[in-house]
Amino acid sequence: MNAFLALVRDVWRESRDKRVIWVLGLLGLVVVAFFGSLSFTPVDADAALRRAAQTLGEQRMRQGMFVGTMSRISAVRVSVAEPRAPRPEDDFPLGIDGLRVVELEFADTGEVDGLYVAWRSVERMARGEGRAASRGGAPSEADAAQAPIGPEEHRAVLESRFRAAGFAPVVVRLDPDSPRRFVVGAGVERPLELRGACEVSWCFGAFSTALEDHSQAEFLAELQAGVAERFAGFIGILVLLSMFAAALPELLQKGRFDLLLARPVGRVRLILFKYLGAVLFVLLLWTLLFCGCVVALGVTTGFWKFGLIGCALTCTLVFAAIYPVAMLVGAATRHVTLASLAGLMAWGLEGIVQTLRMLIESGQVDRATRWKPVIDAAYWILPKSSDLTRLNQWMLARDHLAADSAARIYGAAPTVDWWFAGGTTALFAAAMVTLTCLFVARRDW
Numbered sequence: 001m002n003a004f005l006a007l008v009r010d011v012w013r014e015s016r017d018k019r020v021i022w023v024l025g026l027l028g029l030v031v032v033a034f035f036g037s038l039s040f041t042p043v044d045a046d047a048a049l050r051r052a053a054q055t056l057g058e059q060r061m062r063q064g065m066f067v068g069t070m071s072r073i074s075a076v077r078v079s080v081a082e083p084r085a086p087r088p089e090d091d092f093p094l095g096i097d098g099l100r101v102v103e104l105e106f107a108d109t110g111e112v113d114g115l116y117v118a119w120r121s122v123e124r125m126a127r128g129e130g131r132a133a134s135r136g137g138a139p140s141e142a143d144a145a146q147a148p149i150g151p152e153e154h155r156a157v158l159e160s161r162f163r164a165a166g167f168a169p170v171v172v173r174l175d176p177d178s179p180r181r182f183v184v185g186a187g188v189e190r191p192l193e194l195r196g197a198c199e200v201s202w203c204f205g206a207f208s209t210a211l212e213d214h215s216q217a218e219f220l221a222e223l224q225a226g227v228a229e230r231f232a233g234f235i236g237i238l239v240l241l242s243m244f245a246a247a248l249p250e251l252l253q254k255g256r257f258d259l260l261l262a263r264p265v266g267r268v269r270l271i272l273f274k275y276l277g278a279v280l281f282v283l284l285l286w287t288l289l290f291c292g293c294v295v296a297l298g299v300t301t302g303f304w305k306f307g308l309i310g311c312a313l314t315c316t317l318v319f320a321a322i323y324p325v326a327m328l329v330g331a332a333t334r335h336v337t338l339a340s341l342a343g344l345m346a347w348g349l350e351g352i353v354q355t356l357r358m359l360i361e362s363g364q365v366d367r368a369t370r371w372k373p374v375i376d377a378a379y380w381i382l383p384k385s386s387d388l389t390r391l392n393q394w395m396l397a398r399d400h401l402a403a404d405s406a407a408r409i410y411g412a413a414p415t416v417d418w419w420f421a422g423g424t425t426a427l428f429a430a431a432m433v434t435l436t437c438l439f440v441a442r443r444d445w
Helices: 002-016 019-036 045-054 109-126 151-164 216-244 247-251 256-261 267-301 307-333 336-361 372-381 385-400 403-410 418-442
Strands: 058-062 069-073 078-080 100-106 170-174 181-186 199-202 207-210
Touching (some): 019 267, 045 078, 045 100, 045 181, 058 109, 109 151, 151 170, 151 181, 216 267, 216 307, 216 336, 247 267, 247 336, 267 307, 267 418, 307 336, 307 385, 307 418, 336 372, 336 385, 372 418
Antiparallel strands (some): 058 069, 078 100, 100 181, 170 181, 199 207
């Protein structure tokens, strides 16, 4: 235990002496300060309701936080009254939190029919039953061939459109005197999930932007996922891999390695302690950064959510899976640049393999391609860092949004066999560390 703690202290001292870690730390402080500079205007439910009614033809389906958005915009001629409080004649159920009412009058019932057709088309795409719609595209033949559309279909599409704007529950009443007039009652059970309801300010109020296509909860979920994936999961991995890739080449220098071997620590334990020390250092670094972001955001906005802290573990696991490749090449070549490139190539290759598998599964690449067995074999062998990234995104979405809202906006939970992904990733890392230990133990230095 004493030997392990001594080597961990060595890792800390070596990392502290490198300028790049101080640069990374300063960038982390900038990120924390940015979180602390955020503020939001109070949620305006009427503004969100008005915007949802005026943009009924804008239908978007998210493909995850960073993958993309499928959009379909159709011109809908509709008159929108100012939102108001419910009246007795509206006959809405009692007990709905923050119920607001808006009256809609379409130019004719064909407008509502077209809205329903477009909505059903996007729903099928979400289930993978059709290709992505182009902006402003015409309804497909399958849409046009549907059974006649009636009041129930009109009610369903309007309820869906207002739920997509963050309102829940939604009750739609058809005006008995006119089939093109509707009275919509929208509840505000979760005000932070209303789209177009507030503005975000940053740099302590110096700049502000209206959140038209996002709710406050969506904005914060995507912001934190961006920090976890873009900053820690990309910039951080690049910096830390290049920094720790030098550990073994420097350790195996003539004179230094002899001094270490003079201590009562075996070669295998020396390599294992170096590896564990680097992983613990990375875990501590990301935990401090993410805790700082959560505390800064909570103090300034009162919005306390702790899912980002859990991302420190997944970001560390990505590093722990890739770093052994740099260790093995560093021990074999004693060349810092080659060790860094080896780790980055293993990381990049895993991303390429994951992308190819997604293209094959989506039908954009022929499933019978002769390269599929090679791609499947590479997927089995390589670590599954992309799966950990997907877990981060879903975890943060569920932390900020209700389960039904997160599923509606970002899709279903990642369909990943976590035992397989975690087990093969651990096997890959263990194999690389074992090869490194065997190489160092057997070679006559």
